[in-house]
Amino acid sequence: MLENFFKYIDEKEVKKNGNFYKIKIKGDSLGGQAMNDLAMSAKYIIYHEINEKIRIEIEAKIISDLATIVVFEYIIYLLLKYSNCSVYIRFRPSILKYTQSFIDGSIVGDFINSNQSFILKRKDYIHNFESEAPYTNLHRYRKLIKNDKDVNKKINKVSTDAYNFLQNQLNDEAYIEDCVEVIGELCSNATEHTKEDCILTIECGYGLNEKEQKKNILSIVVSNVSENLFYQNILHANEQGKIKVEYLDKAKQNHGHHFGEIVSDEYSIRYDEEYFYMVSAFQKGVSSRLDQSDTGGTGLLKIIYNILGKTDDNFCYILTSNKVLFLIEEFIQPKDKTFIGFNEENDYLSAIPAKKSLGKSYMSFGGTIFSLNLISDKEKNDE
Known part of the structure; x- marks a missing residue:
C-alpha cells in the first residue's frame, strides 16, 4: 500500500x-x-x-x-x-x-x-x-473488506450490515434498499477490478446548505489503494483487443479529436484519453472483467440515478489519481439502456462530457474513491 x-x-x-x-x-x-x-x-x-x-x-x-x-x-x-x-x-x-x-x-x-x-x-x-471487524457507532459504519477467496461472501455480509445500519437511520425502505444495492455494487467493483482490499465507510449526519437550512447527509465512500487506477484496466484491455464492443473504437475516434482541449478554465482541465476511459467504463458491454465481456457499467449508474432522484441535493464523484468524474443526475440518465453521455446531449458516441462532469483534485490519490453525498430534508428521516 x-x-x-x-x-x-x-x-x-x-x-x-x-x-x-x-x-x-x-x-x-x-x-x-x-x-x-x-x-x-x-x-x-x-x-x-x-x-x-x-x-x-x-x-x-x-x-x-x-x-x-x-x-x-x-x-x-x-x-x-x-x-x-x-x-x-x-x-x-x-x-x-x-x-x-x-x-x-x-x-x-x-x-x-x-x-x-x-x-x-x-x-x-x-x-x-x-481489522476486518466493523468499526461502528450510532452514526457511522466502517468496514475493511479483504480481497481473498471469500470476498463475495464478505460483500453479502456487508450489505446485510449496511441494511441494518441504515434502518436505524432512515425511514424510507425503498431508499435504503437502493443504497444497499449501490454499496454492494461499489464494493464488488472495487475488489473485482483491482484485486485489492477496499474500505467501505458510511456516515449519517447533519449539515447546513447554502441557505443555512439543516439537512440530513448520508455519505457513502468506497475506497481502495491500487496500482490500477479506475480506467487503466479498460485502457489496456482495449489496446489488446480484449473488449468486444464495436462502438468503443468509434467513440474513441470521435472523442480523440478533442484530446488536449481545455474543457475547464477553472481547473485547467484538458480532456484526454484517461477521462475518456473513465466515462467508457460506464457504457454497456465495457468491462475490465475480461471473462465477462457482455457486462458493463450502466447497471451501477442506473441504481445511483434512482437514488439521486430521491434526494433534495447531492454531491457524488469518482476520484482516481487526480482525475474526478462527477455523477450529476441530469447527465447520467441511461439512454436506450446502452449509453450514458455525462453531458447535456446524453451522447456518449460523439460528444465529450460536459464541463461540469469533469474535475481535477488538488491531491493525486493512488487508487480509486467512490464518494456519494446524499442530501435530504431532515424532517423526512426523523418522522
Whole structure:
C-alpha cells in the first residue's frame, strides 16, 4: 500500500521546531488541498526515516466531505505503520462548524481524542485500521473488506450490515434498499477490478446548505489503494483487443479529436484519453472483467440515478489519481439502456462530457474513491 498510495505525491520538507517536527495545515476547509499538503509531509517523514515527535496542526473550520476523512485515515495509518515517530494532532479551532460528525467516531477522531499513552494509541489505530471487524457507532459504519477467496461472501455480509445500519437511520425502505444495492455494487467493483482490499465507510449526519437550512447527509465512500487506477484496466484491455464492443473504437475516434482541449478554465482541465476511459467504463458491454465481456457499467449508474432522484441535493464523484468524474443526475440518465453521455446531449458516441462532469483534485490519490453525498430534508428521516 505504501508505494501505491504515495506514487503520485511529491515530498514536502518538514523542518524541526524545537524538540518536534511541525506540520501546519492551513485553510478554512479540510479538503483535497489540505490532504495533499499532509500527504507530502508524511511522505517526507516516512522516506527520510524521521523518528521523532510530529505535531500536526489543522486550522480548518469545516470538513469538505467524508472522503476527506477517509484519506486522512490512510495518511495517519501509513505514518504510524511505517515510521517510529510520535504523532500528535490538534484541530484549531477545536470545534468544527457543521461537519463535526465527519470526524467524531472515526478511527482518526478517536485517535485524536484518546487519553491513552502514545504506544497504546499507535497500537490501537493500526489494529483498528487493519481489522476486518466493523468499526461502528450510532452514526457511522466502517468496514475493511479483504480481497481473498471469500470476498463475495464478505460483500453479502456487508450489505446485510449496511441494511441494518441504515434502518436505524432512515425511514424510507425503498431508499435504503437502493443504497444497499449501490454499496454492494461499489464494493464488488472495487475488489473485482483491482484485486485489492477496499474500505467501505458510511456516515449519517447533519449539515447546513447554502441557505443555512439543516439537512440530513448520508455519505457513502468506497475506497481502495491500487496500482490500477479506475480506467487503466479498460485502457489496456482495449489496446489488446480484449473488449468486444464495436462502438468503443468509434467513440474513441470521435472523442480523440478533442484530446488536449481545455474543457475547464477553472481547473485547467484538458480532456484526454484517461477521462475518456473513465466515462467508457460506464457504457454497456465495457468491462475490465475480461471473462465477462457482455457486462458493463450502466447497471451501477442506473441504481445511483434512482437514488439521486430521491434526494433534495447531492454531491457524488469518482476520484482516481487526480482525475474526478462527477455523477450529476441530469447527465447520467441511461439512454436506450446502452449509453450514458455525462453531458447535456446524453451522447456518449460523439460528444465529450460536459464541463461540469469533469474535475481535477488538488491531491493525486493512488487508487480509486467512490464518494456519494446524499442530501435530504431532515424532517423526512426523523418522522
